[in-house]
Amino acid sequence: MEKIRLGIIICDRYRTCAGGKCFKALHNREGAFARYLGKDVVLVGYTTCNGCPGGNMEYTPDEMVKNGAEVIHLATGMLVGYPPCTRINYFKKYLESKYSLQVVLGTHPIPEKYYIEHQKLGTWNTESWQEIIKPLVQNKKECLDYN
Ligand code: SF4
DSSP states (O other): OOEEEEEEEEOGGGTTOOOHHHHHHHHHTOGGGGGGTTSEEEEEEEEEOOSTTTTHHHHHHHHHHHTTOSEEEEOTHHHHSSSOOTTHHHHHHHHHHHHOOEEEEOOSOOOHHHHHHHHHHTTTOSHHHHHHHHHHHSOHHHHHHTO
16 A cells, blocks of 8 residues: 655644644544545654744754655644744745655644634635635534534
8 A cells, every 4th residue: 555654844833732633634534634545644753833934844844854754734723823824835835845745735624613713804715725725624524523
């Protein structure tokens, strides 16, 4: 069976997070991890961006790549915080350019309470945001389950 090696980088505002939602979604192949249905997955790194402006993006992927990472997920927290990280697209571009790996925006499904609040705020009212959040909101039951 194909084995995918991946790393996760979270927003530092959630630095004390134990990763419960990300690990659950990875195990259940939910949210952004649905792409790995039927595939074997190994988590080879987990860290935070180290706070704005995200200094860890420059160095920590080295360790993940040494452990064989082919994909790095930028955690859902970066997309749902108030405000969402304004640097995510740059991080993606940089990591893909420097490490020649794939960067996926998001991990676990977007919890319904965040979805409702951001709908009110109009946070994701652009085509590019709609594209980003699409795999993370398509299953409403999962979104409720991640509240
Ligand atoms: S907003 Fe972005 S740069 Fe700032 S702590 Fe969160 S992920 Fe890092």
